[in-house]
Amino acid sequence: MTQSSKYSNIIDYIKGLFPNQSFIPLHEPRFVGNERKYVIDAIDSTYVSSVGAYVNRFEEMMQEITGAKYAVATVNGTAALHMALIVAGVNQGDEVISQDLTFIATANAISYLGASPVFLDIDRNNLGLSAASLEAFLQENGKKESNATFNRKTGKRIAACVPMHSFGFPCDIDKIAAICDEWHIPLVEDAAESLGSYHDSKHTGTTGLVGTFSFNGNKTVTCGGGGAIVTNNEAIAKLAKHLTTQAKVPHAWEFNHDHIGYNYRMPNLNAALACAQLEQLSTFIENKRELASKYKLFFDGIEGVEFVTEEPGAKANYWLNVLLLESKEERDAFLTEANSNGVMVRPAWTLMHKLPMFQNNIYGDVSVSTWVEERLVNIPSSVRL
Numbered sequence: 001m002t003q004s005s006k007y008s009n010i011i012d013y014i015k016g017l018f019p020n021q022s023f024i025p026l027h028e029p030r031f032v033g034n035e036r037k038y039v040i041d042a043i044d045s046t047y048v049s050s051v052g053a054y055v056n057r058f059e060e061m062m063q064e065i066t067g068a069k070y071a072v073a074t075v076n077g078t079a080a081l082h083m084a085l086i087v088a089g090v091n092q093g094d095e096v097i098s099q100d101l102t103f104i105a106t107a108n109a110i111s112y113l114g115a116s117p118v119f120l121d122i123d124r125n126n127l128g129l130s131a132a133s134l135e136a137f138l139q140e141n142g143k144k145e146s147n148a149t150f151n152r153k154t155g156k157r158i159a160a161c162v163p164m165h166s167f168g169f170p171c172d173i174d175k176i177a178a179i180c181d182e183w184h185i186p187l188v189e190d191a192a193e194s195l196g197s198y199h200d201s202k203h204t205g206t207t208g209l210v211g212t213f214s215f216n217g218n219k220t221v222t223c224g225g226g227g228a229i230v231t232n233n234e235a236i237a238k239l240a241k242h243l244t245t246q247a248k249v250p251h252a253w254e255f256n257h258d259h260i261g262y263n264y265r266m267p268n269l270n271a272a273l274a275c276a277q278l279e280q281l282s283t284f285i286e287n288k289r290e291l292a293s294k295y296k297l298f299f300d301g302i303e304g305v306e307f308v309t310e311e312p313g314a315k316a317n318y319w320l321n322v323l324l325l326e327s328k329e330e331r332d333a334f335l336t337e338a339n340s341n342g343v344m345v346r347p348a349w350t351l352m353h354k355l356p357m358f359q360n361n362i363y364g365d366v367s368v369s370t371w372v373e374e375r376l377v378n379i380p381s382s383v384r385l
Protein backbone atom coordinates (compact mmCIF):
# COMPACT_ATOMS: atom_id res chain seq x y z
CA MET A 1 0.00 0.00 0.00
CA THR A 2 1.25 3.45 -0.81
CA GLN A 3 1.34 6.56 1.33
CA SER A 4 -1.14 8.24 -0.95
CA SER A 5 -3.75 5.58 -0.31
CA LYS A 6 -7.11 6.51 1.12
CA TYR A 7 -6.56 5.53 4.71
CA SER A 8 -2.90 6.44 5.17
CA ASN A 9 -3.71 9.54 7.24
CA ILE A 10 -5.70 7.41 9.69
CA ILE A 11 -2.94 4.81 9.88
CA ASP A 12 -0.32 7.52 10.42
CA TYR A 13 -2.42 9.15 13.11
CA ILE A 14 -2.76 5.85 15.02
CA LYS A 15 0.99 5.22 14.69
CA GLY A 16 1.59 8.65 16.17
CA LEU A 17 -0.53 7.77 19.19
CA PHE A 18 1.56 4.66 19.87
CA PRO A 19 5.08 5.84 18.96
CA ASN A 20 8.17 3.62 18.64
CA GLN A 21 6.18 0.48 17.94
CA SER A 22 6.65 -1.39 14.66
CA PHE A 23 3.41 -3.25 15.27
CA ILE A 24 0.44 -1.78 17.12
CA PRO A 25 -1.83 -4.44 18.62
CA LEU A 26 -5.52 -3.92 19.29
CA HIS A 27 -5.20 -4.22 23.06
CA GLU A 28 -2.00 -4.98 24.96
CA PRO A 29 -1.90 -5.65 28.70
CA ARG A 30 0.13 -3.25 30.86
CA PHE A 31 1.93 -4.58 33.93
CA VAL A 32 3.22 -1.40 35.49
CA GLY A 33 2.02 -1.70 39.12
CA ASN A 34 2.39 -4.33 41.85
CA GLU A 35 2.02 -7.31 39.49
CA ARG A 36 5.49 -8.80 40.06
CA LYS A 37 5.40 -8.18 43.79
CA TYR A 38 2.02 -9.85 44.33
CA VAL A 39 2.71 -12.82 42.05
CA ILE A 40 6.03 -13.51 43.79
CA ASP A 41 4.28 -13.14 47.12
CA ALA A 42 1.68 -15.72 46.03
CA ILE A 43 4.46 -18.12 44.98
CA ASP A 44 6.37 -17.59 48.24
CA SER A 45 3.21 -18.25 50.23
CA THR A 46 2.82 -21.64 48.41
CA TYR A 47 -0.87 -20.78 47.98
CA VAL A 48 -0.96 -20.73 44.20
CA SER A 49 -4.18 -22.67 43.65
CA SER A 50 -7.84 -22.12 44.44
CA VAL A 51 -7.39 -21.16 48.09
CA GLY A 52 -5.53 -18.03 49.09
CA ALA A 53 -5.60 -14.48 50.34
CA TYR A 54 -5.49 -12.87 46.90
CA VAL A 55 -8.67 -14.62 45.73
CA ASN A 56 -10.54 -13.21 48.71
CA ARG A 57 -8.97 -9.77 48.22
CA PHE A 58 -9.90 -9.87 44.53
CA GLU A 59 -13.54 -10.51 45.46
CA GLU A 60 -13.51 -7.61 47.94
CA MET A 61 -12.01 -5.31 45.32
CA MET A 62 -14.67 -6.33 42.80
CA GLN A 63 -17.37 -5.52 45.35
CA GLU A 64 -15.84 -2.11 45.95
CA ILE A 65 -15.39 -1.31 42.28
CA THR A 66 -18.82 -2.41 41.12
CA GLY A 67 -20.78 -1.56 44.27
CA ALA A 68 -22.29 -5.06 44.21
CA LYS A 69 -22.82 -6.68 47.61
CA TYR A 70 -21.17 -9.95 46.55
CA ALA A 71 -18.50 -11.04 44.10
CA VAL A 72 -17.37 -14.57 43.28
CA ALA A 73 -14.07 -15.18 41.46
CA THR A 74 -14.00 -17.65 38.56
CA VAL A 75 -11.38 -19.15 36.22
CA ASN A 76 -12.56 -17.08 33.26
CA GLY A 77 -15.46 -15.03 31.95
CA THR A 78 -17.05 -17.92 30.10
CA ALA A 79 -17.19 -19.97 33.32
CA ALA A 80 -18.65 -16.92 35.09
CA LEU A 81 -21.42 -16.74 32.48
CA HIS A 82 -22.06 -20.50 32.65
CA MET A 83 -22.36 -20.27 36.45
CA ALA A 84 -24.49 -17.12 36.31
CA LEU A 85 -26.99 -18.91 34.06
CA ILE A 86 -27.04 -21.93 36.39
CA VAL A 87 -27.78 -19.81 39.47
CA ALA A 88 -30.36 -17.82 37.50
CA GLY A 89 -32.19 -21.13 37.03
CA VAL A 90 -31.65 -21.88 33.34
CA ASN A 91 -32.32 -25.53 32.51
CA GLN A 92 -32.08 -27.90 29.59
CA GLY A 93 -34.75 -27.16 26.96
CA ASP A 94 -35.14 -23.50 27.92
CA GLU A 95 -34.70 -20.50 25.65
CA VAL A 96 -32.41 -17.63 26.63
CA ILE A 97 -32.60 -14.26 24.90
CA SER A 98 -29.37 -12.56 23.91
CA GLN A 99 -28.06 -10.41 21.08
CA ASP A 100 -26.96 -11.37 17.58
CA LEU A 101 -23.82 -9.26 17.74
CA THR A 102 -21.76 -10.62 20.62
CA PHE A 103 -18.65 -12.66 21.33
CA ILE A 104 -19.24 -16.40 20.98
CA ALA A 105 -18.83 -17.05 24.74
CA THR A 106 -22.26 -15.55 25.47
CA ALA A 107 -24.00 -18.04 23.19
CA ASN A 108 -21.70 -20.92 24.19
CA ALA A 109 -22.45 -20.55 27.90
CA ILE A 110 -26.19 -20.73 27.17
CA SER A 111 -25.62 -23.82 25.04
CA TYR A 112 -23.61 -25.62 27.76
CA LEU A 113 -26.87 -25.88 29.71
CA GLY A 114 -28.78 -27.45 26.84
CA ALA A 115 -30.70 -24.19 26.45
CA SER A 116 -31.17 -22.41 23.11
CA PRO A 117 -29.95 -18.87 22.62
CA VAL A 118 -32.43 -16.58 20.85
CA PHE A 119 -30.68 -13.79 18.96
CA LEU A 120 -32.27 -10.34 18.91
CA ASP A 121 -31.11 -7.07 17.42
CA ILE A 122 -28.80 -4.46 18.90
CA ASP A 123 -29.35 -0.77 19.53
CA ARG A 124 -27.73 1.49 16.95
CA ASN A 125 -26.59 3.91 19.67
CA ASN A 126 -24.85 1.59 22.12
CA LEU A 127 -24.38 -1.69 20.18
CA GLY A 128 -25.95 -3.68 23.03
CA LEU A 129 -29.28 -5.53 23.13
CA SER A 130 -32.09 -3.32 21.82
CA ALA A 131 -34.84 -2.82 24.41
CA ALA A 132 -37.31 -2.23 21.58
CA SER A 133 -36.48 -5.53 19.89
CA LEU A 134 -36.77 -7.34 23.25
CA GLU A 135 -40.19 -5.80 23.85
CA ALA A 136 -41.34 -6.61 20.29
CA PHE A 137 -40.15 -10.21 20.55
CA LEU A 138 -41.94 -10.77 23.85
CA GLN A 139 -45.14 -9.09 22.64
CA GLU A 140 -45.17 -11.37 19.62
CA ASN A 141 -43.98 -14.61 21.20
CA GLY A 142 -44.29 -14.39 24.95
CA LYS A 143 -46.98 -15.98 27.06
CA LYS A 144 -46.98 -15.25 30.79
CA GLU A 145 -47.81 -18.14 33.07
CA SER A 146 -47.78 -17.50 36.83
CA ASN A 147 -44.20 -16.40 37.46
CA ALA A 148 -42.60 -17.29 34.14
CA THR A 149 -42.80 -16.55 30.43
CA PHE A 150 -43.06 -19.18 27.72
CA ASN A 151 -42.56 -18.86 24.00
CA ARG A 152 -46.07 -19.54 22.74
CA LYS A 153 -44.75 -20.85 19.41
CA THR A 154 -42.18 -23.33 20.71
CA GLY A 155 -43.71 -23.96 24.14
CA LYS A 156 -40.29 -23.46 25.72
CA ARG A 157 -39.68 -21.39 28.83
CA ILE A 158 -37.81 -18.12 28.29
CA ALA A 159 -35.52 -18.62 31.25
CA ALA A 160 -33.19 -15.61 31.10
CA CYS A 161 -32.17 -12.56 29.14
CA VAL A 162 -28.45 -11.87 28.59
CA PRO A 163 -27.64 -8.43 27.19
CA MET A 164 -23.97 -7.66 26.56
CA HIS A 165 -22.32 -4.26 27.05
CA SER A 166 -20.50 -4.26 23.72
CA PHE A 167 -16.92 -2.95 23.64
CA GLY A 168 -17.56 -1.34 27.04
CA PHE A 169 -20.56 0.80 25.98
CA PRO A 170 -23.34 0.40 28.54
CA CYS A 171 -26.54 -0.87 26.93
CA ASP A 172 -29.98 0.46 27.82
CA ILE A 173 -30.04 -1.66 30.95
CA ASP A 174 -32.83 0.13 32.86
CA LYS A 175 -35.30 -0.34 30.03
CA ILE A 176 -34.21 -3.93 29.52
CA ALA A 177 -34.53 -4.60 33.27
CA ALA A 178 -38.05 -3.12 33.33
CA ILE A 179 -39.14 -5.37 30.45
CA CYS A 180 -37.55 -8.45 32.07
CA ASP A 181 -39.31 -7.61 35.35
CA GLU A 182 -42.65 -7.31 33.66
CA TRP A 183 -42.22 -10.71 32.00
CA HIS A 184 -40.60 -12.38 35.07
CA ILE A 185 -37.42 -13.13 33.12
CA PRO A 186 -34.17 -13.23 35.15
CA LEU A 187 -31.63 -10.72 33.85
CA VAL A 188 -27.99 -11.81 33.51
CA GLU A 189 -25.61 -9.10 32.29
CA ASP A 190 -22.58 -10.12 30.26
CA ALA A 191 -20.31 -7.30 31.43
CA ALA A 192 -17.13 -9.08 30.29
CA GLU A 193 -16.06 -6.03 28.29
CA SER A 194 -17.36 -3.28 30.54
CA LEU A 195 -15.39 -3.25 33.79
CA GLY A 196 -15.31 0.41 34.79
CA SER A 197 -18.34 1.36 32.63
CA TYR A 198 -21.37 2.96 34.24
CA HIS A 199 -24.97 3.55 33.30
CA ASP A 200 -26.34 6.54 35.23
CA SER A 201 -23.57 6.11 37.84
CA LYS A 202 -24.50 2.44 38.33
CA HIS A 203 -21.73 0.02 37.40
CA THR A 204 -22.55 -2.31 34.49
CA GLY A 205 -23.36 -5.83 35.65
CA THR A 206 -25.13 -4.70 38.83
CA THR A 207 -28.67 -4.01 37.59
CA GLY A 208 -29.63 -7.58 36.76
CA LEU A 209 -29.87 -10.56 39.08
CA VAL A 210 -26.27 -11.46 38.19
CA GLY A 211 -23.48 -9.85 36.20
CA THR A 212 -20.28 -11.39 34.85
CA PHE A 213 -16.81 -10.07 34.05
CA SER A 214 -13.72 -11.34 32.23
CA PHE A 215 -10.04 -10.80 32.93
CA ASN A 216 -8.75 -12.38 29.73
CA GLY A 217 -5.53 -11.06 28.23
CA ASN A 218 -7.26 -8.66 25.84
CA LYS A 219 -9.62 -7.07 28.37
CA THR A 220 -9.23 -3.67 30.13
CA VAL A 221 -7.41 -5.37 33.01
CA THR A 222 -6.18 -8.95 32.92
CA CYS A 223 -4.88 -11.73 35.11
CA GLY A 224 -4.06 -14.09 32.24
CA GLY A 225 -7.36 -15.87 32.64
CA GLY A 226 -10.05 -14.98 35.11
CA GLY A 227 -13.63 -13.99 35.64
CA ALA A 228 -16.07 -12.79 38.26
CA ILE A 229 -19.75 -12.98 39.09
CA VAL A 230 -21.40 -10.09 40.93
CA THR A 231 -24.82 -9.98 42.55
CA ASN A 232 -26.73 -8.27 45.34
CA ASN A 233 -28.53 -11.48 46.20
CA GLU A 234 -26.95 -13.37 49.09
CA ALA A 235 -28.46 -16.75 48.25
CA ILE A 236 -27.30 -16.48 44.64
CA ALA A 237 -23.79 -15.48 45.75
CA LYS A 238 -23.55 -18.40 48.19
CA LEU A 239 -24.77 -20.86 45.60
CA ALA A 240 -22.32 -19.53 42.98
CA LYS A 241 -19.40 -19.82 45.41
CA HIS A 242 -20.48 -23.33 46.41
CA LEU A 243 -20.95 -24.61 42.85
CA THR A 244 -17.69 -23.07 41.58
CA THR A 245 -15.77 -24.92 44.32
CA GLN A 246 -16.92 -28.48 43.52
CA ALA A 247 -20.01 -28.10 45.75
CA LYS A 248 -17.97 -29.35 48.67
CA VAL A 249 -19.74 -29.26 52.00
CA PRO A 250 -17.35 -27.49 54.39
CA HIS A 251 -15.66 -29.90 56.80
CA ALA A 252 -12.15 -30.16 58.23
CA TRP A 253 -11.41 -33.46 56.49
CA GLU A 254 -14.47 -35.13 55.01
CA PHE A 255 -15.25 -35.06 51.29
CA ASN A 256 -18.96 -34.52 50.95
CA HIS A 257 -20.55 -32.87 47.94
CA ASP A 258 -24.24 -32.03 47.63
CA HIS A 259 -24.52 -30.97 43.96
CA ILE A 260 -22.77 -31.54 40.66
CA GLY A 261 -20.09 -28.90 41.15
CA TYR A 262 -17.47 -27.23 38.99
CA ASN A 263 -13.76 -26.54 39.34
CA TYR A 264 -14.32 -22.91 38.41
CA ARG A 265 -12.52 -21.00 41.16
CA MET A 266 -9.82 -18.52 40.14
CA PRO A 267 -6.36 -19.68 41.29
CA ASN A 268 -4.61 -17.47 43.84
CA LEU A 269 -1.71 -16.97 41.41
CA ASN A 270 -4.03 -15.33 38.89
CA ALA A 271 -5.81 -13.43 41.64
CA ALA A 272 -2.47 -11.89 42.71
CA LEU A 273 -2.10 -10.50 39.20
CA ALA A 274 -5.75 -9.43 39.18
CA CYS A 275 -5.42 -7.47 42.45
CA ALA A 276 -2.42 -5.56 41.11
CA GLN A 277 -4.32 -4.79 37.90
CA LEU A 278 -7.50 -3.70 39.69
CA GLU A 279 -5.44 -1.21 41.73
CA GLN A 280 -4.75 0.53 38.40
CA LEU A 281 -8.24 0.29 36.94
CA SER A 282 -9.17 3.95 37.37
CA THR A 283 -5.89 5.25 35.93
CA PHE A 284 -6.15 2.81 33.01
CA ILE A 285 -9.67 4.01 32.29
CA GLU A 286 -8.73 7.68 32.50
CA ASN A 287 -5.95 6.93 30.04
CA LYS A 288 -8.31 5.03 27.70
CA ARG A 289 -10.93 7.78 27.85
CA GLU A 290 -8.30 10.34 26.95
CA LEU A 291 -7.33 8.22 23.94
CA ALA A 292 -11.01 8.03 22.95
CA SER A 293 -11.38 11.80 23.10
CA LYS A 294 -8.31 12.21 20.87
CA TYR A 295 -9.81 9.73 18.41
CA LYS A 296 -13.14 11.55 18.55
CA LEU A 297 -11.56 14.91 17.66
CA PHE A 298 -9.54 13.35 14.86
CA PHE A 299 -12.37 11.34 13.30
CA ASP A 300 -14.81 14.26 13.52
CA GLY A 301 -12.68 15.77 10.77
CA ILE A 302 -12.82 12.72 8.52
CA GLU A 303 -15.70 12.18 6.20
CA GLY A 304 -17.25 8.74 5.92
CA VAL A 305 -15.96 7.56 9.31
CA GLU A 306 -18.09 7.55 12.46
CA PHE A 307 -16.32 7.21 15.82
CA VAL A 308 -18.72 5.62 18.30
CA THR A 309 -19.07 7.41 21.64
CA GLU A 310 -20.91 6.77 24.90
CA GLU A 311 -24.54 7.84 25.14
CA PRO A 312 -25.63 10.71 27.43
CA GLY A 313 -25.83 9.37 30.99
CA ALA A 314 -23.41 6.54 30.24
CA LYS A 315 -19.73 6.38 31.10
CA ALA A 316 -17.85 3.89 28.92
CA ASN A 317 -14.46 2.35 29.63
CA TYR A 318 -13.69 2.53 25.88
CA TRP A 319 -12.30 -0.99 26.07
CA LEU A 320 -12.09 -1.25 22.28
CA ASN A 321 -12.65 1.86 20.23
CA VAL A 322 -15.15 1.46 17.42
CA LEU A 323 -15.33 2.96 13.94
CA LEU A 324 -18.29 2.61 11.61
CA LEU A 325 -17.33 2.98 7.95
CA GLU A 326 -19.64 3.71 5.05
CA SER A 327 -19.89 0.22 3.57
CA LYS A 328 -18.55 -3.31 3.76
CA GLU A 329 -16.23 -2.48 0.85
CA GLU A 330 -14.80 0.51 2.73
CA ARG A 331 -14.42 -1.63 5.83
CA ASP A 332 -12.59 -4.36 3.93
CA ALA A 333 -10.28 -1.84 2.28
CA PHE A 334 -9.43 -0.30 5.66
CA LEU A 335 -8.91 -3.71 7.30
CA THR A 336 -6.50 -4.72 4.54
CA GLU A 337 -4.58 -1.48 4.50
CA ALA A 338 -4.16 -1.04 8.26
CA ASN A 339 -3.32 -4.67 9.00
CA SER A 340 -0.70 -4.74 6.24
CA ASN A 341 0.86 -1.57 7.63
CA GLY A 342 1.47 -2.72 11.20
CA VAL A 343 -1.75 -1.36 12.71
CA MET A 344 -3.98 -4.12 14.00
CA VAL A 345 -7.66 -3.51 13.30
CA ARG A 346 -10.48 -6.02 13.49
CA PRO A 347 -14.02 -6.44 12.15
CA ALA A 348 -17.00 -7.27 14.36
CA TRP A 349 -17.73 -10.86 15.35
CA THR A 350 -19.69 -12.86 12.80
CA LEU A 351 -23.35 -12.60 13.80
CA MET A 352 -24.38 -15.55 15.98
CA HIS A 353 -27.35 -16.59 13.81
CA LYS A 354 -24.99 -17.18 10.87
CA LEU A 355 -22.79 -19.73 12.71
CA PRO A 356 -23.29 -23.43 11.88
CA MET A 357 -24.10 -24.42 15.50
CA PHE A 358 -26.96 -21.93 15.66
CA GLN A 359 -28.43 -22.63 12.24
CA ASN A 360 -31.75 -23.72 13.74
CA ASN A 361 -31.97 -21.11 16.48
CA ILE A 362 -34.58 -18.40 16.63
CA TYR A 363 -33.51 -14.91 15.70
CA GLY A 364 -35.43 -11.70 15.32
CA ASP A 365 -35.22 -8.84 12.86
CA VAL A 366 -31.48 -8.26 13.07
CA SER A 367 -31.19 -5.44 10.55
CA VAL A 368 -29.17 -3.14 12.84
CA SER A 369 -26.78 -5.96 13.76
CA THR A 370 -26.34 -6.74 10.06
CA TRP A 371 -25.74 -3.09 9.20
CA VAL A 372 -23.20 -2.70 12.01
CA GLU A 373 -21.43 -5.99 11.29
CA GLU A 374 -20.71 -4.85 7.75
CA ARG A 375 -19.22 -1.51 8.81
CA LEU A 376 -17.61 -1.95 12.22
CA VAL A 377 -13.86 -1.85 12.81
CA ASN A 378 -12.08 -1.94 16.17
CA ILE A 379 -8.92 0.15 16.29
CA PRO A 380 -5.94 0.07 18.69
CA SER A 381 -7.10 0.87 22.22
CA SER A 382 -4.31 -0.08 24.66
CA VAL A 383 -3.45 2.05 27.65
CA ARG A 384 -0.72 4.41 26.43
CA LEU A 385 2.44 4.51 28.51
Ligand SMILES: *Cc1c(COP(=O)(O)O)cnc(C)c1O
Nearest residue numbers: 076077078103105192214215216
Ligand atom coordinates in the same frame (compact mmCIF):
# COMPACT_ATOMS: atom_id res chain seq x y z
C1 LIG B 1 -14.18 -11.89 26.77
C2 LIG B 1 -15.62 -12.17 26.73
C3 LIG B 1 -16.19 -13.28 27.38
C4 LIG B 1 -15.44 -14.44 27.93
O1 LIG B 1 -14.40 -14.23 28.72
P1 LIG B 1 -13.20 -15.27 28.89
O2 LIG B 1 -12.58 -14.78 30.13
O3 LIG B 1 -12.33 -15.13 27.69
O4 LIG B 1 -13.78 -16.64 29.04
C5 LIG B 1 -17.57 -13.40 27.42
N1 LIG B 1 -18.36 -12.52 26.81
C6 LIG B 1 -17.85 -11.47 26.14
C7 LIG B 1 -18.79 -10.54 25.48
C8 LIG B 1 -16.47 -11.27 26.05
O5 LIG B 1 -15.99 -10.25 25.36
